[in-house]
Amino acid sequence: xxxxxxxxxxxxxxxxxxxxxxxxxxxxxxxxxxxxxxxxxxxxxxxxxxxxxxxxxxxxxxxxxxxxxxxxxxxxxxxxxxxxxxxxxxxxxxxxxxxxxxxxxxxxxxxx
Amino acid sequence: xxxxxxxxxxxxxxxxxxxxxxxxxxxxxxxxxxxxxxxxxxxxxxxxxxxxxxxxxxxxxxxxxxxxxxxxxxxxxxxxxxxxxxxxxxxxxxxxxxxxxxxxxxxxxxxxxx
Numbered sequence: 151x152x153x154x155x156x157x158x159x160x161x162x163x164x165x166x167x168x169x170x171x172x173x174x175x176x177x178x179x180x181x182x183x184x185x186x187x188x189x190x191x192x193x194x195x196x197x198x199x200x201x202x203x204x205x206x207x208x209x210x211x212x213x214x215x216x217x218x219x220x221x222x223x224x225x226x227x228x229x230x231x232x233x234x235x236x237x238x239x240x241x242x243x244x245x246x247x248x249x250x251x252x253x254x255x256x257x258x259x260x261x262x
Numbered sequence: 263x264x265x266x267x268x269x270x271x272x273x274x275x276x277x278x279x280x281x282x283x284x285x286x287x288x289x290x291x292x293x294x295x296x297x298x299x300x301x302x303x304x305x306x307x308x309x310x311x312x313x314x315x316x317x318x319x320x321x322x323x324x325x326x327x328x329x330x331x332x333x334x335x336x337x338x339x340x341x342x343x344x345x346x347x348x349x350x351x352x353x354x355x356x357x358x359x360x361x362x363x364x365x366x367x368x369x370x371x372x373x374x375x376x
Contacts, residue, residue, distance in 0.1 A: 191369070192370070193266070193367030194352070194367050195367065196364050196365070196366070199361075199364065239304070241305075241363075248312070248356065248362050248363065249310065250307075250365065252305040253304060254302065254303070255304060
């Protein structure tokens with residue numbers, strides 16, 4: 151039973167437009183959410199995070215929105231660039247155990 | 263800083279052989295993790311460690327053993343490799359208190375068991 155779900159395996163966007171990646175979760179105990187980016191043949195790299203006490207966190211072109219009532223978060227990339235083409239993973243954590251539960255990832259292609 | 267490094271990058275094993283994957287981090291992180299990534303399965307936690315000399319099981323620990331004799335190193339062992347252990351293995355590390363959920367990953371080890 152997946153506790154963190156990324157229902158879109160892939161997304162294609164034109165350069166300069168907005169990319170929106172979605173993530174749903176089922177466990178209301180999650181109190182921290184992260185997005186990671188992964189290029190082929192590399193390990194995931196941390197992108198942006200949000201605590202459950204916030205509903206928005208912004209870092210440059212990347213913004214994460216959290217809707218706790220809907221158990222939904224989204225990552226917005228504006229404007230999208232070809233270098234953003236990668237697999238994006240949503241992950242969630244709860245309490246002090248430091249373990250993350252990961253979604254299956256969404257492959258983003260930004261076309262020039 | 264090298265960050266998180268993994269050795270080896272690639273390995274092919276025959277069924278029943280054993281091997282050890284080495285992970286090293288130079289960020290003085292307290293926590294270290296071993297994951298495997300398989301197509302359509304995302305990242306799954308095998309074992310993790312909250313400090314030198316301590317280890318704990320993750321989601322998929324069977325068939326693997328780990329050791330953390332030094333703070334900077336985390337070893338993953340396969341005693342008798344099986345084809346089901348063909349995967350890409352990632353090591354990660356994180357701080358205990360500063361940004362504890364932000365894990366830093368190594369480049370991965372691609373293991374094939376024939």
